[in-house]
Amino acid sequence: MPERVPAPAVPADGVWDAVVVGAGPAGSAAALELARAGRSVLLIERGPFPGAKNVYGGVVYGRILDELIPRWWDEVPVQRWVTRRSTMVMTPTQAFTVDFRTQAWGQPPYNGMTTYRADFDAWLAGHAVEAGAVLVTSTVVTGLLRDERGRVTGVRTDRDDGDIRARVVIACDGVNSFLAKEAGLLPQTDAHHLTLGVKETLALPREVIEERFAITGTEGLDIEILGCTRGIPGGGFLYTNLDTVSVGVVVALTGLAKAKVRPEELIADLKAHPAIAPYLRGAELKEYAAHLIPEGGYRTMPRLAIDGMLVAGDAAAMCLAAGIWLEGVNFAIGSGMYAGRAAAEALRRRDTSASGLAGYRRLLEDSFVLADHKRLQRAPDLVLSERVQKQYPGMVCDLVQEVFTVTNPVPKRGMSRLLRDTARRHGVRLRDLARDGLAGLRVFG
């Protein structure tokens, strides 16, 4: 039996100001804000420690942390600061890479860092505890407590002392959020808006990583990859840690099921690709992991506040998955932080009904959380579309190959001719290409 921490001191009247479910980035940020506002907060995590159940690719974009923890970079458990970012488009035998490097991201206030979730999530939860939140681990929230009017009044747990009452519950229980489902906010299943991420953490000596990826000290590289998933909508990634590399793929659940391909086969393909294999030669598998991602974005978000409850982070589909971006941790921290603030304000005014908690949505709308999601709401459709996934990678690679293939004594062909020919060979009509280009401008512009 894993050890359970002793039952926390319950507030005198037996009712917590707030119960936060899930000590991921969303939950810890929410608990931290509530504790700072002087509220009694119980933060419940089902894993034996925060982060034990959590998986991501590997980069946390830290700007939102500025609002929570001043000079967080002096203490955060970082692996590497991302100073090099590559976007790779590939076919089984080709790869076209756009590579960017800036030394600016290697200094305060930094941009992105690689870190393990077991370290990062535990670190952020530690801040919530330091501020006065009570963390209980190894405890599953199994359901909601509701009064006769349907208002959420607490949670049910699998501890012996079972039920916990609270003035407000913040559901930060991640992508499968059974709390949001129980409250009728999310459908029981929604495979169309979910992707599966599988990843391997591979050990390599630190110097080898620095040489192979052309980085120095604590600099890091992150590569996003398109065209490596056998036509299943999705993409791949490679991130450098201090002495490991994370490699993985993210694929649409329905596409994966239909293709009847095993997920680890897709990682094996990627690792064997001529553009990737030399990076990983001799690397030893340290850990294999899998997790779902809510990729539906803005249009699949649930209602965010009901009587007595708020929903934040992946539980509210707030992960931003828009092709060149996969940002969930920062959106979880942001939404959790605003949920905590809105809950603290509602508690101060003694009104934790849905309307009392409505400040949450306003805070999100005034911030990057909903602003970015609104602006990029069509991105998932475009990025996961048939042409972008199946035709463009090959077309782009062939086009670049033709441009750089010296055809002497045959004279060079003009660019527009090359484009026309390559497009035709890949079954892409120029009209669709133009339309997707415009759509791209509208979606990302």
Add this chain to the structure above:
Amino acid sequence: MSTTITRPYPDISFDDRMATVEFRVSPRPHITVETEVCRSCTTKACVTACPANLFVPTNDGGILFNYEQCFECGTCYQICNEAGAITWTYPDGGHGVVLRHG
């Protein structure tokens, strides 16, 4: 031009892959599969999609399932083809997968 990738070095076996992951196995199975329901399933989508490869088709058209090395990801219940085939919960507190490099 060849369109398939030749693997430059062998990938590790699936058992070795799973051996890199820590599982604190609970006595209570957190997921159960009704093999009778699976018999009428035409997709058997779980068999290939489960990243832990826990769904094994049996000769009589059913499914043999073992919950012990499960990532608790949710893929199976999300893509399952037949209502009532899978009962899915989280393992009891503190049990199940424990990741160090996630």
